[in-house]
Amino acid sequence: MKHCTACGQAMTDDQSFCLHCGLAAPRVSAPNPGGTPVAQAGPAGNGLKANLLAALFGMLALLVIGGILFLVERRKTEPPVRTPTQTSTATPEPAPDSEETTSPPEPDPSETSEHFQIPLEELSGVWLPESGPSLDAIHLELSGDELVASLSAESATLILRAGQGDEELAGTLSSPAEGEASVTASLSKDMFELTLTVTPAEGEPSKRVLHRPYYTVGSPLNQSMAQYFLPGLDLVQVFEARYPDGEAASVTATTGILRTGILRSQVENASGADEVYHFVARQDGLYRVADSRPDEEELWLPNDLAVGTTWKTDTWQSEVLEMNAVVDLGFDKFQCLKVQRANPAVEASETAYFAPGHGLVLVEDAQGKPTFKMTHITHLAPGAAEADVRKKATSLDRITPGKDML
DSSP: OEEOTTTOOEEOTTOSBOTTTOOBOOOBOOOOTTSOOOBOOOHHHHHHHHHHHHHHHHHHHHHHHHHHHHHHHHHHHSOOOOOOOSSOOOOOOOOTTSOOOOOOOOOOHHHHOSOOOOOGGGGOEEEEESSSSOOBOEEEEEETTEEEEEETTTTEEEEEEEOSTTOSEEEEEEETTTEEEEEEEEEOTTSOEEEEEEEOSSSOOEEEEEEOOSSSTTOOOOTTSGGGGOOOTTEEEEEEEEOTTSOEEEEEEEEEOOBTTOSEEEEEEETTEEEEEEEEEETTEEEEEETTSTTOEEEEEESSOOTTOEEEOSSOEEEEEEEEEEEEOSSOEEEEEEEEEEETTTTEEEEEEEETTTEEEEEEETTSOEEEEEEEEEEOOTTHHHHHHHTTOOOGGGSOOOOSOO
């Protein structure tokens, strides 16, 4: 007799299932070598098999999920592979995390080339030769699309035009004695120096270097330098003068530049009479020379000016009282160098005021009354004063040139 393996109910050997619980009865097979019968799996064996299958499927699922995660992580670390197509012309966009880079712009040839276009109108005016047949100033005058200058010492005419190709300026130098020579010119980047190359029809080329007058607007001057107070180029000043006898007169001063080594030349006209004065720079200061007495020089202002600076001439004993005295001349105000001057020979004293770029603008007597006062100024075109001053100066060759730049 056998018993049900689920409820323990007795069963006959021929029963295929338990009448009490309905469980299928186990079938007994031939004994094994150990003598213990082996039971064949019934419904209870099917439950165990299902559990094993579930575990197996769980392991497979974990393997699949793990493989997917591995592939995802690997794809993140590898650069994307793009498959080009024949029809696509778009440029691939950069990755979000990468910095966009741009190629530097192509250099502008005009910025890297040594050649630059010269504005002819800015070259008009007075130029001073550093060497050559004459040291007389050259006045370049704009006429249409040409710069023209008359070189009186050589009886020659210089004509310059805009050059072709690498030539900055080109033109001719003509004279009755030498004929016509070709000229090329180059200008320094600061437009301060002009170099002429003159090539005659027969003979070797020669160079002439011209420079602009020093101590013009923009020059590196300061109040301690006498040149700071020089009258400006092409400046016409009108003064009212009062003499000790009570008479008054109008004085007109026109300032230009005539040659290398003389910073300024000024013609003063008082009551119809002209007198020309030249300003020459020496190591210790600025000297004033009368054209009618070219061998006599008088210190106009010394260098190293400061409050308390003193100096002597044959006429005056001078001392700086202020460096920035404000002077109201009625038509304009100026910050001036204030100088006390005394003449022991006649027991006289006066106060003189020098304005930057204008020279002496006011003189007051011991009582503070003006004896010499600027009342009006006019600015001429560049180089316009040179011809007027030159025809009244007769002793240029007798004046010892000074320094053009200290």
